[in-house]
Amino acid sequence: MSLLTVGSVAFDAIETPFGKTDKIIGGAGTYIALAAAFHAKNQKIVAVVGDDFPQEMLTLLEEKGVDLEGLQIKQGEKTFFWSGRYHNDMNSRDTLVTELNVLEHFDPIIPEKYQGVDYLMLGNLSPQVQRMVIERLTVRPKLIAMDTMNFWMDIALDELKNTLKLVDVLIINDEEARQLSHEYSLVKAAKVIREMGPKYLIIKKGEHGALLFHHENIFFAPALPLEEVFDPTGAGDTFAGGFMGYIAATDDASFENMKRAIITGSAMASFCVEKFGTERLTEITKEEIEQRVQQFVALANFNF
Amino acid sequence: MSLLTVGSVAFDAIETPFGKTDKIIGGAGTYIALAAAFHAKNQKIVAVVGDDFPQEMLTLLEEKGVDLEGLQIKQGEKTFFWSGRYHNDMNSRDTLVTELNVLEHFDPIIPEKYQGVDYLMLGNLSPQVQRMVIERLTVRPKLIAMDTMNFWMDIALDELKNTLKLVDVLIINDEEARQLSHEYSLVKAAKVIREMGPKYLIIKKGEHGALLFHHENIFFAPALPLEEVFDPTGAGDTFAGGFMGYIAATDDASFENMKRAIITGSAMASFCVEKFGTERLTEITKEEIEQRVQQFVALANFNF
Numbered sequence: 001m002s003l004l005t006v007g008s009v010a011f012d013a014i015e016t017p018f019g020k021t022d023k024i025i026g027g028a029g030t031y032i033a034l035a036a037a038f039h040a041k042n043q044k045i046v047a048v049v050g051d052d053f054p055q056e057m058l059t060l061l062e063e064k065g066v067d068l069e070g071l072q073i074k075q076g077e078k079t080f081f082w083s084g085r086y087h088n089d090m091n092s093r094d095t096l097v098t099e100l101n102v103l104e105h106f107d108p109i110i111p112e113k114y115q116g117v118d119y120l121m122l123g124n125l126s127p128q129v130q131r132m133v134i135e136r137l138t139v140r141p142k143l144i145a146m147d148t149m150n151f152w153m154d155i156a157l158d159e160l161k162n163t164l165k166l167v168d169v170l171i172i173n174d175e176e177a178r179q180l181s182h183e184y185s186l187v188k189a190a191k192v193i194r195e196m197g198p199k200y201l202i203i204k205k206g207e208h209g210a211l212l213f214h215h216e217n218i219f220f221a222p223a224l225p226l227e228e229v230f231d232p233t234g235a236g237d238t239f240a241g242g243f244m245g246y247i248a249a250t251d252d253a254s255f256e257n258m259k260r261a262i263i264t265g266s267a268m269a270s271f272c273v274e275k276f277g278t279e280r281l282t283e284i285t286k287e288e289i290e291q292r293v294q295q296f297v298a299l300a301n302f303n304f
Numbered sequence: 305m306s307l308l309t310v311g312s313v314a315f316d317a318i319e320t321p322f323g324k325t326d327k328i329i330g331g332a333g334t335y336i337a338l339a340a341a342f343h344a345k346n347q348k349i350v351a352v353v354g355d356d357f358p359q360e361m362l363t364l365l366e367e368k369g370v371d372l373e374g375l376q377i378k379q380g381e382k383t384f385f386w387s388g389r390y391h392n393d394m395n396s397r398d399t400l401v402t403e404l405n406v407l408e409h410f411d412p413i414i415p416e417k418y419q420g421v422d423y424l425m426l427g428n429l430s431p432q433v434q435r436m437v438i439e440r441l442t443v444r445p446k447l448i449a450m451d452t453m454n455f456w457m458d459i460a461l462d463e464l465k466n467t468l469k470l471v472d473v474l475i476i477n478d479e480e481a482r483q484l485s486h487e488y489s490l491v492k493a494a495k496v497i498r499e500m501g502p503k504y505l506i507i508k509k510g511e512h513g514a515l516l517f518h519h520e521n522i523f524f525a526p527a528l529p530l531e532e533v534f535d536p537t538g539a540g541d542t543f544a545g546g547f548m549g550y551i552a553a554t555d556d557a558s559f560e561n562m563k564r565a566i567i568t569g570s571a572m573a574s575f576c577v578e579k580f581g582t583e584r585l586t587e588i589t590k591e592e593i594e595q596r597v598q599q600f601v602a603l604a605n606f607n608f
Contacts, residue, residue: 089488184393185529185530185531185532185533186529187529187530187531188531205512208509208512208513209512209513209524209526211529217602218529218602218603219603219604219606220513220526220529220603220604221606222513222524222526225489225490225491225515225522225524226489226491227489227491227492228489229489256606256607259606260606260607260608263606263608293608294608296608297608298521298522299522299523299524300523300524300604300606302523302525302560302563302564302567302604303560303564304564304567304597304598304600304601
């Protein structure tokens with residue numbers, strides 16, 4: 001089934017305790033699209049870049065089956081740029097530079113041929129832009145998932161709440177869940193947030209795994225214990241891409257299948273952190289993904 | 305099969321954001337014995353109290369099938385007392401008072417009829433006392449598990465390392481694993497610690513679950529997401545008691561059965577935190593435990 005990915009396609013410059021990069025390709029939309037492409041064979045993207053964005057990555061996305069008609073290339077403008085430095089524990093980071101550039105006035109135009117898309121993944125963007133995408137789709141997708149971040153809770157909470165009413169799955173981290181709900185317990189936070197709209201809530205806990213909440217059901221997916229986290233950038237987006245790519249590929253949005261989708265997303269994210277930026281995602285094979293998923297089975301499996 | 309539990313039987317006074325207690329019954333040995341008694345039917349204890357310790361708890365332990373011949377009651381002396389205050393996040397606490405009392409010169413005498421015990425659980429105590437117990441057993445138990453804490457790493461690291469050479473399973477939390485190994489990654493920490501002696505390492509991560517390491521195998525057990533943690537005191541000891549109680553009851557120390565033992569320990573710990581001190585542990589039923597274990601199955605189960 002078809003999947004529409006909406007999100008930033010950008011440049012990042014990253015510093016971790018292991019080294020630093022020059023400007024490399026990043027952005028939520030890039031990570032989502034790359035991770036989803038291993039699963040969903042009919043992916044489309046709505047995003048915007050400047051004329052400084054390298055053709056190589058666009059070619060790579062096309063080779064992976066991503067339709068780029070919805071990717072706007074703004075002549076004479078520059079691509080979104082973010083730069084950050086991770087602390088020694090890799091769990092926190094400082095933003096050094098944010099240049100919105102083309103994202104400042106991003107108008108998410110939906111190509112006519114994208115209408116009728118089956119699944120929609122809204123990467124982290126302003127909640128206004130996310131809502132605009134939903135409203136511009138003439139047929140509601142079977143499942144709409146979105147990511148967001150604390151930044152939008154700080155500066156655009158009302159807009160965010162309006163968008164939340166329209167989505168099925170919200171994917172955020174534990175800190176963001178606590179901020180959005182004003183509850184410390186994640187079980188209580190999930191109740192509050194699900195009353196805001198999303199029937200499904202996924203709370204990412206980084207190295208501590210992820211939780212899926214739906215009605216009274218809770219599923220817990222572990223993270224793979226790793227010797228080294230080289231660069232966490234994009235891990236959350238990669239998780240979301242693996243999750244929605246799997247849902248779209250299997251065309252099954254049941255709770256049981258969402259469990260498999262979360263394990264798939266976790267497996268994709270465990271690759272992402274092994275190298276800087278999108279590097280690892282561009283080189284893994286289907287066989288490696290299958291092996292990694294089986295590592296999760298071995299890690300979490302028990303019989304009672 | 306028989307289980308020998310060694311650990312403090314004590315008084316605690318606890319403050320949490322939900323309230324505070326007067327002196328109530330606590331101690332690692334108490335929590336371990338209570339949790340294990342639901343599973344292991346032939347449990348013995350080596351511990352020491354003063355003449356101020358209430359008969360009611362001793363009667364309760366006996367009713368639960370715990371043999372108390374190894375529990376020394378020191379006339380004219382006082383029971384170990386600890387008092388602490390939890391911070392708002394319930395993940396950290398300050399020790400307000402520690403009165404060693406009878407524990408200061410604890411000589412762990414093994415009653416003759418305890419010789420030949422099948423399984424040994426060493427609760428958190430000085431590593432010298434823990435080693436003394438192992439050396440005084442004329443037949444090595446099938447499996448020896450021990451708990452310890454950062455305090456002993458700070459003041460008695462060499463003694464601790466000597467004791468670690470003699471045990472099969474070490475049960476510690478993530479901070480302690482990092483301190484003991486000087487490695488931040490828990491995968492690396494586990495390698496370093498298993499080279500110190502224990503073939504099996506269990507790292508408790510509180511609300512984030514627990515990891516079991518053995519050779520190249522890793523098992524991850526989730527913690528049950530809870531609406532409220534009322535009092536975390538004794539949760540780690542309760543986990544250890546449930547774990548070793550299950551191993552002793554099933555007489556099976558295979559990796560597969562250890563997974564079930566860890567889930568059982570996690571289920572017992574999830575009860576412990578629902579009320580102050582040992583209160584919840586003294587009132588739960590076998591049926592409630594079975595239901596709780598099934599909640600873990602639902603929480604962690606997926607099919608790929």
